[in-house]
Every structure is written in structure tokens, then in C-alpha cells.
Amino acid sequence: xxxxxxxxxxxxxxxxxxxxxxxxxxxxxxxxxxxxxxxxxxxxxxxxxxxxxxxxxxxxxxxxxxxxxxxxxxxxxxxxxxxxxxxxxxxxxxxxxxxxxxxxxxxxxxxxxxxxxxxxxxxxxxxxxxxxxxxxxxxxxxxxxxxxxxxxxxxxxxxxxxxxxxxxxxxxxxxxxxxxxxxxxxxxxxxxxxxxxxxxxxxxxxxxxxxxxxxxxxxxxxxxxxxxxxxxxx
Amino acid sequence: xxxxxxxxxxxxxxxxxxxxxxxxxxxxxxxxxxxxxxxxxxxxxxxxxxxxxxxxxxxxxxxxxxxxxxxxxxxxxxxxxxxxxxxxxxxxxxx
Numbered sequence: 001x002x003x004x005x006x007x008x009x010x011x012x013x014x015x016x017x018x019x020x021x022x023x024x025x026x027x028x029x030x031x032x033x034x035x036x037x038x039x040x041x042x043x044x045x046x047x048x049x050x051x052x053x054x055x056x057x058x059x060x061x062x063x064x065x066x067x068x069x070x071x072x073x074x075x076x077x078x079x080x081x082x083x084x085x086x087x088x089x090x091x092x093x094x095x096x097x098x099x100x101x102x103x104x105x106x107x108x109x110x111x112x113x114x115x116x117x118x119x120x121x122x123x124x125x126x127x128x129x130x131x132x133x134x135x136x137x138x139x140x141x142x143x144x145x146x147x148x149x150x151x152x153x154x155x156x157x158x159x160x161x162x163x164x165x166x167x168x169x170x171x172x173x174x175x176x177x178x179x180x181x182x183x184x185x186x187x188x189x190x191x192x193x194x195x196x197x198x199x200x201x202x203x204x205x206x207x208x209x210x211x212x213x214x215x216x217x218x219x220x221x222x223x224x225x226x227x228x229x230x231x232x233x234x
Numbered sequence: 235x236x237x238x239x240x241x242x243x244x245x246x247x248x249x250x251x252x253x254x255x256x257x258x259x260x261x262x263x264x265x266x267x268x269x270x271x272x273x274x275x276x277x278x279x280x281x282x283x284x285x286x287x288x289x290x291x292x293x294x295x296x297x298x299x300x301x302x303x304x305x306x307x308x309x310x311x312x313x314x315x316x317x318x319x320x321x322x323x324x325x326x327x328x329x
Binding site: 027030031034035037038041042045046048049052053056057071074075078079082083085086088089090092093096097208209212213215216219220222223224226227228229230231232 | 239248249252259263266287289290292296297305307309319
């Protein structure tokens with residue numbers, strides 16, 4: 001290879017032969033990732049649209065369902081995700097500076113935060129299961145008929161729509177978290193083996209973009225699901 | 235993507251601001267602001283999302299204009315979806 005007249009054959013992953021230079025390659029990866037995130041915005045957008053319409057129609061049931069969620073666990077989970085976004089951002093920075101050990105530690109921390117989020121989410125889902133708030137045959141939200149949840153007038157069918165959206169949206173978000181953790185396990189393994197250098201850390205950066213996106217989805221899900229109407233009932 | 239390396243201190247500052255806003259949005263939801271509760275919650279969420287996009291996702295420092303066009307278009311499509319849907323559903327009760 002060394003005596004090959006074609007210089008491009010000597011390039012590593014930091015510059016594939018069909019790119020002019022490393023910057024063009026990075027820009028292409030970033031553009032592709034953002035295009036993918038644009039499709040993700042539309043994917044979640046359909047859910048947010050359904051949520052908006054039904055919240056507009058069945059506000060009483062949505063507010064009652066929202067009050068039945070654990071605001072403490074929801075707030076803690078938001079904080080956990082923000083911490084994971086910090087470790088991801090610092091991880092990209094560590095990769096930029098070529099600090100391999102620091103990068104591995106930060107990626108592992110991100111995975112730990114990811115599992116913490118999923119664990120807390122699991123506890124919340126289990127509570128809903130015990131309360132018969134999972135839509136289906138055993139659904140029973142008669143406990144939401146009185147304060148502190150509502151002043152009555154709860155339509156069971158409409159309440160199921162709130163909880164259907166709750167489980168669909170948080171479930172879809174959790175699925176993205178599980179995929180994110182999988183990606184980060186992969187990234188940690190190769191970071192540990194020293195594949196990423198200040199010249200080539202695109203996978204870290206792209207994985208980071210995905211993780212931050214999933215964080216942003218939760219930043220909106222938290223107020224929309226947990227904080228619909230927490231003020232004292234009149 | 236830019237090779238701009240930000241200081242660690244800067245990331246910690248953004249992180250603290252995001253955590254404070256999370257606590258504020260949870261606390262404010264218990265205060266009776268009438269219809270403004272939802273607006274305040276969404277404004278805070280959007281501000282938090284902006285901080286993450288601009289600084290954690292490095293969009294503020296990206297040199298590639300095409301990337302910015304993709305982001306703005308994606309938000310615009312989402313706006314179209316929500317606005318046109320609500321233009322229908324939210325006005326049905328008027329008749």
C-alpha cells in the first residue's frame with residue numbers, strides 16, 4: 001500500500017476516499033444525522049398531535065390523569081436525563097481532546113444514567129399497573145373521581161385515552177432510550193479500544209446528537225404529561 | 235461540524251441552568267396562573283430544548299448552513315402538522 005500511486009488508499013476512517021477532506025466528511029455525517037432526527041421529530045410529532053387534540057377535547061380527564069402521576073419521580077427522571085446529556089457533551093469534548101480514559105468513563109456514566117432513567121420509569125409503570133391505570137379490560141380510574149385528582153365527572157373511556165397516550169409516548173421514548181444505551185455500549189467498547197482520536201470521533205458526536213434528541217423529547221413530555229394542571233382544585 | 239472545543243466550565247453552567255429550570259417548571263405548576271400555567275411550562279421547555287440544541291448539540295457553532303436549514307424545516311413541518319390539525323379540531327366546537 002505504501003508505494004501505491006493513489007494516495008487515497010492510505011486514508012483511515014477519518015477520511016474515506018469519496019470525501020474531499022475530513023471537514024467535508026464530518027459535515028456529511030452531521031447533515032445525515034440531522035436529516036434522521038428530522039424524521040424522528042415527525043415520528044414523535046404524530047404522537048404530540050394526537051395528544052394535543054385529545055387534551056383539547058377531554059381536558060378534565062387529562063388533568064386528572066396528570067395529577068395521578070408521581071411528580072417527584074418525573075422531576076428526578078428529568079434531572080437524570082439532563083445529567084446524562086452533560087456527560088455526553090463532556091464525552092464529545094474528551095474525544096475532541098483525545099482523552100481516551102475520560103471518554104470511556106463519561107460514556108459509562110451516560111449508560112448508568114440511562115439505566116437509572118429506565119429503572120425509575122419502570123417503577124412508575126408498575127405503580128400504574130397496581131392502580132389499574134393501564135388501558136384495557138382491567139382499567140379502572142374510579143379513584144380519580146374525587147380530590148385531589150378531580151371534582152368528578154370523569155369519563156372512563158376518555159381517561160383511557162389519556163393513559164393510552166401516556167404509555168405510548170413514554171413507551172416510545174423508553175424504546176429510544178434502550179436503543180441509545182445499546183449505541184453507547186457499542187461506542188464505549190470502541191472508545192476503550194482506542195478507535196476514536198481528535199481526528200476521528202464522528203461516531204461519538206453522532207451518538208451524542210441522538211442522545212440529546214431523546215433528552216429533548218423528554219423535556220417536552222415532562223410538562224405535557226406530568227404538569228397539565230397541578231394547581232389546587234377549586 | 236465545527237471543531238470548536240468549548241470549556242468544561244461552560245457545559246457545567248448550561249447543566250446547572252437546565253437543572254434549575256426543571257425545578258422551576260415543576261414548582262410553578264402548583265401556582266395558579268390560570269391559562270398561563272401551560273404557556274409558562276411550554277416556554278420553559280422550549281428554552282431548555284434551545285439550550286440543548288445550541289450548546290450541547292453544537293448547532294450554534296456549526297459552519298454548515300445546510301444542517302441549520304434541515305433543523306428549521308423539521309420544526310416548520312412539525313408546526314404545520316400541529317397548526318393545521320388544530321385549525322380543524324379546535325374550531326369544530328364553534329359551530
